[in-house]
Amino acid sequence: MANALGADLLRVEQADINMLSAYDLIGFGSGVYFGKYHKSLLELIDRLPVLENKKAFIFSTSGIRKIQFIHDFHKPLKERLLKKGFNIIGEFSCRGFDTYGASKIIGGIKKGRPNEKDLNQAENFARVLKDRK
Numbered sequence: 061m062a063n064a065l066g067a068d069l070l071r072v073e074q075a076d077i078n079m080l081s082a083y084d085l086i087g088f089g090s091g092v093y094f095g096k097y098h099k100s101l102l103e104l105i106d107r108l109p110v111l112e113n114k115k116a117f118i119f120s121t122s123g124i125r126k127i128q129f130i131h132d133f134h135k136p137l138k139e140r141l142l143k144k145g146f147n148i149i150g151e152f153s154c155r156g157f158d159t160y161g162a163s164k165i166i167g168g169i170k171k172g173r174p175n176e177k178d179l180n181q182a183e184n185f186a187r188v189l190k191d192r193k
């Protein structure tokens with residue numbers, strides 16, 4: 061995604077909340093843990109100032125797909141971003157190898173993910189974001 065957008069790629073601990081306002085478009089993403097994005101990412105967004113109409117996209121890897129009302133891990137992140145004035149122009153999610161909990165007994169689920177196809181889809185997703193308002 062970063063390559064397709066020609067974007068800077070930063071870990072949460074490298075992101076300076078004052079510096080983020082200089083970007084036109086910001087992608088926020090992580091694996092999903094206990095039905096949510098990583099705590100450090102949610103906390104980073106809580107610390108951000110209100111950035112009126114700043115464009116954002118979100119992305120995740122998770123063992124199980126997003127299921128509205130039951131396993132909608134994008135929701136808490138989206139709510140936080142909207143509160144900070146972001147305009148969310150895209151969402152991407154794909155499966156990631158998961159050995160958490162009971163899945164460990166069977167050697168994990170979604171082995172090999174994200175795979176080549178997921179990465180291509182992520183790149184294609186990012187490419188079209190450039191033209192989105």
Ligand SMILES: Cc1cc2nc3c(=O)[nH]c(=O)nc-3n(C[C@H](O)[C@H](O)[C@H](O)COP(=O)(O)O)c2cc1C
Nearest residue numbers: 091092093094095096121122123124156157158160
């Ligand atoms: C502690 C823990 C909790 C997890 N909870 C969930 C979950 O609630 N839902 C889900 O779909 N996947 C869950 N997973 C699987 C991860 O989302 C998946 O492995 C993801 O690709 C991890 O990304 P990472 O390698 O960047 O940490 C969990 C994994 C771990 C280690």
